[in-house]
Amino acid sequence: xxxxxxxxxxxxxxxxxxxxxxxxxxxxxxxxxxxxxxxxxxxxxxxxxxxxxxxxxxxxxxxxxxxxxxxxxxxxxxxxxxxxxxxxxxxxxxxxxxxxxxxxxxxxxxxxxxxxxxxxxxxxxxxxxxxxxxxxxxxxxxxxxxxxxxxxxxxxxxxxxxxxxxxxxxxxxxxxxxxxxxxxxxxxxxxxxxxxxxxxxxxxxxxxxxxxxxxxxxxxxxxxxxxxxxxxxxxxxxxxxxxxxxxxxxxxxxxxxxxxxxxxxxxxxxxxxxxxxxxxxxxxxxxxxxxxxxxxxxxxxxxxxxxxxxxxxxxxxxxxxxxxxxxxxxxxxxxxxxxxxxxxxxxxxxxxxxxxxxxxxxxxxxxxxxxxxxxxxxxxxxxxxxxxxxxxxxxxxxxxxxxxxxxxxxxxxxxxxxxxxxxxxxxxxxxxxxxxxxxxxxxxxxxxxxxxxxxxxxxxxxxxxxxxxxxxxxxxxxxxxxxxxxxxxxxxxxxxxxxxxxxxxxxxxxxxxxxxxxxxxxxxxxxxxxxxxxxxxxxxxxxxxxxxxxxxxxxxxxxxxxxxxxxxxxxxxxxxx
Numbered sequence: 001x002x003x004x005x006x007x008x009x010x011x012x013x014x015x016x017x018x019x020x021x022x023x024x025x026x027x028x029x030x031x032x033x034x035x036x037x038x039x040x041x042x043x044x045x046x047x048x049x050x051x052x053x054x055x056x057x058x059x060x061x062x063x064x065x066x067x068x069x070x071x072x073x074x075x076x077x078x079x080x081x082x083x084x085x086x087x088x089x090x091x092x093x094x095x096x097x098x099x100x101x102x103x104x105x106x107x108x109x110x111x112x113x114x115x116x117x118x119x120x121x122x123x124x125x126x127x128x129x130x131x132x133x134x135x136x137x138x139x140x141x142x143x144x145x146x147x148x149x150x151x152x153x154x155x156x157x158x159x160x161x162x163x164x165x166x167x168x169x170x171x172x173x174x175x176x177x178x179x180x181x182x183x184x185x186x187x188x189x190x191x192x193x194x195x196x197x198x199x200x201x202x203x204x205x206x207x208x209x210x211x212x213x214x215x216x217x218x219x220x221x222x223x224x225x226x227x228x229x230x231x232x233x234x235x236x237x238x239x240x241x242x243x244x245x246x247x248x249x250x251x252x253x254x255x256x257x258x259x260x261x262x263x264x265x266x267x268x269x270x271x272x273x274x275x276x277x278x279x280x281x282x283x284x285x286x287x288x289x290x291x292x293x294x295x296x297x298x299x300x301x302x303x304x305x306x307x308x309x310x311x312x313x314x315x316x317x318x319x320x321x322x323x324x325x326x327x328x329x330x331x332x333x334x335x336x337x338x339x340x341x342x343x344x345x346x347x348x349x350x351x352x353x354x355x356x357x358x359x360x361x362x363x364x365x366x367x368x369x370x371x372x373x374x375x376x377x378x379x380x381x382x383x384x385x386x387x388x389x390x391x392x393x394x395x396x397x398x399x400x401x402x403x404x405x406x407x408x409x410x411x412x413x414x415x416x417x418x419x420x421x422x423x424x425x426x427x428x429x430x431x432x433x434x435x436x437x438x439x440x441x442x443x444x445x446x447x448x449x450x451x452x453x454x455x456x457x458x459x460x461x462x463x464x465x466x467x468x469x470x471x472x473x474x475x476x477x478x479x480x481x482x483x484x485x486x487x488x489x490x491x492x493x494x495x496x497x498x499x500x501x502x503x504x505x506x507x508x509x510x511x512x513x514x515x516x517x518x519x520x521x522x523x524x525x526x527x528x529x530x531x532x533x534x535x536x537x538x539x540x541x542x543x544x545x546x547x548x549x550x551x552x553x554x555x556x557x558x559x560x561x562x563x564x565x566x567x568x569x570x571x572x573x574x575x576x577x
Contacts, residue, residue: 004299007126007306010087017083020075025142027072031065032284033146088127095119095312103318104383105344113196118312121191125184125305140288140295147285154278155270158261162253162282172245174296176238181300183238187231188308193224239297246290257282319382319403326400331393331409333359333490333521335380340389342375349375350544352389357537359490362522364532366565367541373525376541377493380523381410393491411484413516415496417476419468424453425460427468427479431486439486447482447512449475474509481512492522529569538562 011018096119107115151159201208201217208217261278264270335357342350350372357363365373378384379391382398391398398406411431419427428440435443440460444450452475456462468476484492494513510531526532533552540548540555540562548560555562 003303003306003310006310007302010090011083013090014083014086017079017086021077021080021083024072024074024076024079028069028076029142029144029146031069031072032143033150033281034065035280035284084127088123091126091309092119092123095123095309098313098315101317102315104378105318106315111192111196111199113194113199114192115312116199117188117192117195118308121195122188122305122308125188126302126309140291144285144288144292147281147288150281151278151285154274154281155261155264158257158264158278158282161260162257162285164253164256168249172242172249176242176245177296177300180235180238180297181304183231183235184301184304185308187228187235188305190224190228190231194221194228197221197224235301242297243290250286250290254282254286319385321402322400325402325405326396328394328396328401328405328409331490333357333409334394335491335521335523336392336395337376337379338390338392340376340379340386340391342379342384343387344375344384348544350379353544353546355539355546355549357521357523359521360519361536362517362524362532362534364524364526364535364538365541366526366529366532366538366562367547368565370543371541372544373541374495375544377495377523377525380491380493381412382406409489410491410493411487411489411516411520412493413477413480413484413495413513417468417473417480419464419471419476419479421463421466423458423461423463424456424479427464428460428482428486431483432488435486440482443482443486444479446485446515447478448508449478449482449512452478477509478512481509481516485516490520492517492520494522494524494526496525496527529566540565 099115099119148159148163151162197217197220201221208214257279261270261275265272265275337353337355340350340353341348353372353376355363355376365376367373375384379386380393380398382391382403385399393401393406393409420430425437425440428443429435431443432439437460441450444453444460453460453462464470464479468479471479494517524532524535532538535552537549538552538555539546540560542561548555548558548562550558556566
């Protein structure tokens with residue numbers, strides 16, 4: 001019930017639509033009750049009393065009555081469904097907004113496809129359930145109340161007999177509904193796995209084709225799809241059982257009414273017209289009651305989906321703003337890691353790391369894979385919080401700053417060039433949303449991107465496709481650098497920004513990076529040591545610890561791990577640039 005109440009609360013802002021729908025529902029229910037009530041007097045007036053006037057008026061009255069009913073039904077369906085859609089829209093917006101506020105750790109725990117499924121499939125299931133339930137409660141509930149009044153008015157004894165069976169139907173409805181809820185949650189989980197496979201497939205289609213993995217991925221998809229079918233099949237089975245069980249139970253009530261009612265008519269205690277009116281009303285009554293009971297299955301499906309969606313909404317971010325944040329204008333750019341230890345789950349990734357970067361310095365992080373370089377970079381913008389120690393900017397613990405204020409001090413250029421489906425100008429302007437066209441162009445020139453942009457069909461207004469698919473690797477990277485230049489943050493993080501480029505592209509990108517690094521405190525991760533030979537300091541890491549610090553010449557003379565890495569690269573023909 002708590003989940004259901006929470007679901008209904010999202011409809012409050014659209015109460016006026018629900019009120020219109022409720023008023024129209026009274027029109028629909030009242031019309032059905034009127035039809036059942038008028039059966040007896042009409043039969044008596046037309047067939048017993050031979051009233052030709054009523055007989056002539058009846059067809060027109062029927063048309064008017066059902067025209068009125070049709071208008072009411074349209075208003076009821078339209079306004080309740082739009083209210084439900086708006087409420088679901090709010091839920092989907094909130095899920096997306098809350099997801100954007102969660103920490104990187106959350107996204108590492110949850111596959112992208114599974115999150116997409118919750119926002120799309122689970123919320124869609126909620127929408128179907130809420131629309132059906134609220135529509136049923138309004139229309140069928142009002143209709144049932146009106147018809148109940150008619151059958152009690154006609155003959156309260158027969159009414160009691162006909163209604164005895166209704167409470168009995170609640171027992172199987174409840175048991176079936178609970179089972180449907182459980183199966184619905186599991187089937188939605190399997191749908192999330194399907195979405196994950198689709199996301200991985202379409203993102204990595206080049207690798208799949210290059211390594212001949214198409215048949216393997218098709219097999220995985222078929223197996224997951226089959227697993228989804230196993231759960232949805234059981235849901236359909238229980239859903240299909242619901243209606244027949246209800247009808248069989250209700251048949252006992254109908255049979256009892258016909259037997260007792262027939263005896264009343266034969267004994268003269270009830271007229272045939274009144275009995276026929278009662279049977280019509282009872283027949284009409286069982287239909288909305290059956291719909292209301294069937295709606296219980298829809299409720300359970302919606303609740304199963306709602307619980308999964310609310311799990312995301314209720315997820316609390318690991319990284320939050322402090323209660324009393326420290327105000328920081330534009331930072332000078334002094335960065336310090338003070339005795340930092342960091343563990344991911346149960347794995348210790350960094351151990352007692354101490355490192356200082358002064359304003360305007362270029363600090364390079366090198367070392368074998370898994371040494372902890374990327375973790376250091378992730379702690380500076382507070383993608384994660386340290387387990388022990390502190391990360392400071394201008395002497396202020398980053399945990400004392402608002403997250404937005406901290407992010408304003410940092411620009412990131414990653415090895416994975418993340419661009420968005422839009423124009424070139426829009427992607428550069430992500431660095432500064434209110435930037436003028438002149439500022440965008442200046443950033444592009446500094447990133448050596450202006451010339452190739454002018455060669456594009458529509459210049460800065462050229463759409464670049466999903467993830468910049470229409471651009472080369474070097475072009476994508478230069479747009480990312482232009483975006484960082486436009487942001488003009490005092491601290492710059494470069495995570496292997498040239499690792500995936502050919503020699504010509506790397507040379508141009510390196511020139512752009514030199515412009516970007518000017519007058520900024522820069523942390524660089526580079527597997528190609530040739531790109532960081534002139535760094536102010538090179539920090540060598542291994543197994544989560546700093547093992548060497550110095551300039552290129554100092555580290556070469558020391559003959560440690562850096563010398564080993566250097567010799568391995570340049571002995572393989574890597575030219576010093």
